[in-house]
Amino acid sequence: xxxxxxxxxxxxxxxxxxxxxxxxxxxxxxxxxxxxxxxxxxxxxxxxxxxxxxxxxxxxxxxxxxxxxxxxxxxxxxxxxxxxxxxxxxxxxxxxxxxxxxxxxxxxxxxxxxxxxxxxxxxxxxxxxxxxxxxxxxxxxxxxxxxxxxxxxxxxxxxxxxxxxxxxxxxxxxxxxxxxxxxxxxxxxxxxxxxxxxxxxxxxxxxxxxxxxxxxxxxxxxxxxxxxxxxxxxxxxxxxxxxxxxxxxxxxxxxxxxxxxxx
Amino acid sequence: xxxxxxxxxxxxxxxxxxxxxxxxxxxxxxxxxxxxxxxxxxxxxxxxxxxxxxxxxxxxxxxxxxxxxxxxxxxxxxxxxxxxxxxxxxxxxxxxxxxxxxxxxxxxxxxxxxxxxxxxxxxxxxxxxxxxxxxxxxxxxxxxxxxxxxxxxxxxxxxxxxxxxxxxxxxxxxxxxxxxxxxxxxxxxxxxxxxxxxxxxxxxxxxxxxxxxxxxxxxxxxxxxxxxxxxxxxxxxxxxxxxxxxxxxxxxxxxxxxxxxxxxxxxx
Numbered sequence: 001x002x003x004x005x006x007x008x009x010x011x012x013x014x015x016x017x018x019x020x021x022x023x024x025x026x027x028x029x030x031x032x033x034x035x036x037x038x039x040x041x042x043x044x045x046x047x048x049x050x051x052x053x054x055x056x057x058x059x060x061x062x063x064x065x066x067x068x069x070x071x072x073x074x075x076x077x078x079x080x081x082x083x084x085x086x087x088x089x090x091x092x093x094x095x096x097x098x099x100x101x102x103x104x105x106x107x108x109x110x111x112x113x114x115x116x117x118x119x120x121x122x123x124x125x126x127x128x129x130x131x132x133x134x135x136x137x138x139x140x141x142x143x144x145x146x147x148x149x150x151x152x153x154x155x156x157x158x159x160x161x162x163x164x165x166x167x168x169x170x171x172x173x174x175x176x177x178x179x180x181x182x183x184x185x186x187x188x189x190x191x192x193x194x195x196x197x198x199x200x201x202x203x204x205x206x207x208x209x210x211x212x213x214x215x216x217x218x219x220x221x222x223x224x225x226x227x228x229x230x231x232x233x234x235x236x237x238x239x240x241x242x243x244x245x246x247x248x249x250x251x252x253x254x255x256x257x258x259x260x261x262x263x
Numbered sequence: 264x265x266x267x268x269x270x271x272x273x274x275x276x277x278x279x280x281x282x283x284x285x286x287x288x289x290x291x292x293x294x295x296x297x298x299x300x301x302x303x304x305x306x307x308x309x310x311x312x313x314x315x316x317x318x319x320x321x322x323x324x325x326x327x328x329x330x331x332x333x334x335x336x337x338x339x340x341x342x343x344x345x346x347x348x349x350x351x352x353x354x355x356x357x358x359x360x361x362x363x364x365x366x367x368x369x370x371x372x373x374x375x376x377x378x379x380x381x382x383x384x385x386x387x388x389x390x391x392x393x394x395x396x397x398x399x400x401x402x403x404x405x406x407x408x409x410x411x412x413x414x415x416x417x418x419x420x421x422x423x424x425x426x427x428x429x430x431x432x433x434x435x436x437x438x439x440x441x442x443x444x445x446x447x448x449x450x451x452x453x454x455x456x457x458x459x460x461x462x463x464x465x466x467x468x469x470x471x472x473x474x475x476x477x478x479x480x481x482x483x484x485x486x487x488x489x490x491x492x493x494x495x496x497x498x499x500x501x502x503x504x505x506x507x508x509x510x511x512x513x514x515x516x517x518x519x520x521x522x523x524x525x526x527x528x529x530x531x
Contacts, residue, residue, distance in 0.1 A: 154327035
């Protein structure tokens with residue numbers, strides 16, 4: 001007589017079959033629940049209409065349009081409550097002077113928050129001069145994120161590099177790692193601070209404050225991946241470059257009409 | 264096929280395994296046993312305690328706290344943005360949209376306006392002092408060619424800017440017309456050059472149709488060295504002050520515009 005019917009022993013095949021069935025039925029709600037949980041979390045995190053997975057933000061800057069008025073610096077400090085004292089900037093404007101012998105001088109008085117003054121006389125003739133607005137390049141391959149020991153700085157699904165001030169321990173590794181000098185220790189919070197592309201504005205469907213404040217439309221903001229966006233149009237119509245391309249950081253801040261001396 | 268009778272039951276097999284394990288365990292010296300216990304307690308304790316210190320949403324998107332996004336996104340805004348003002352101030356916005364300041368957002372001069380749009384702030388500042396406009400319009404050699412600039416020290420020094428220029432519709436001394444209306448950058452460059460008095464059409468033959476269909480009907484452009492030579496050749500019938508070259512020997516491999524930009528010609 002078959003022992004299985006008496007319930008004394010189990011045949012291996014039956015055991016495996018029932019184990020598989022019970023495993024699947026146990027796991028199914030967990031898997032489905034996790035997906036549901038994920039969706040709920042996404043909508044809860046940013047608000048119903050903003051899905052960070054649907055965006056990839058970038059900025060373009062037209063050097064030929066920048067007039068060095070510093071309104072972007074002022075707007076950034078206001079919008080983001082960056083400490084007023086000098087040396088702390090999320091965005092700043094540099095003025096380049098390229099002289100006849102090829103030497104270069106760069107200045108940025110107080111980040112150009114009050115614009116620039118007429119420069120003093122130089123020893124030699126100036127061959128070229130222009131302004132370069134700078135900010136965090138929101139690298140696609142960010143070296144600052146790699147070095148953070150506590151997971152306090154990270155790249156969001158929409159391509160913005162952010163800092164979690166609750167997690168930042170202020171060690172400053174990322175400041176060393178950033179090749180663009182975009183980071184600083186905020187003297188009030190004692191955590192690292194930098195440009196966030198005004199993430200709080202993006203989530204509300206607005207452009208960053210510096211873009212709003214630029215009187216000459218030198219800053220263009222938009223989607224990197226979509227076929228129709230102000231950024232893509234700008235990149236099609238202009239020859240664009242990035243800062244320090246050899247470092248493979250893949251910045252998402254693109255510059256048009258950039259002089260070879262800028263880095 | 265029936266399984267053999269002497270197969271041990273599941274419970275017996277577990278018991279046997281436990282016996283085997285105990286036998287192996289007793290073979291280790293006591294200090295090793297203690298070490299293993301300490302190790303198990305420490306590692307097990309770490310694994311048990313870890314979830315209490317790591318937020319549940321850590322690692323949801325990557326190696327970070329997912330709710331840090333929400334906290335960043337939840338911050339309040341100060342600048343209301345380009346579209347906010349037209350709801351109430353449509354009269355001024357309409358004037359501005361047709362003016363040279365159409366790209367200058369209201370908040371560039373009037374400051375952050377979100378509190379104002381929410382009704383928390385009655386009036387926004389308007390910079391009326393002379394120092395404000397020169398932030399953009401003071402002459403700086405570094406500014407792009409063609410951007411309207413003044414030297415405020417010599418430009419009606421005692422007057423406020425707004426007594427002559429309406430900031431919502433600023434008007435330059437002369438409105439660009441003809442070629443300058445579309446080709447402003449070239450016009451501004453040419454205005455600074457030796458060629459300032461040469462009309463565009465002297466070099467560019469421009470059919471009237473070009474004004475209607477600018478991309479299809481294009482103006483002409485001088486192609487050869489002889490055209491420039493009409494003024495600059497040694498034997499040309501032109502003004503005495505014009506620089507001369509010998510067309511036959513002067514860098515004969517190139518056409519003129521490869522070295523000299525005709526709208527801002529320079530000589531070495």
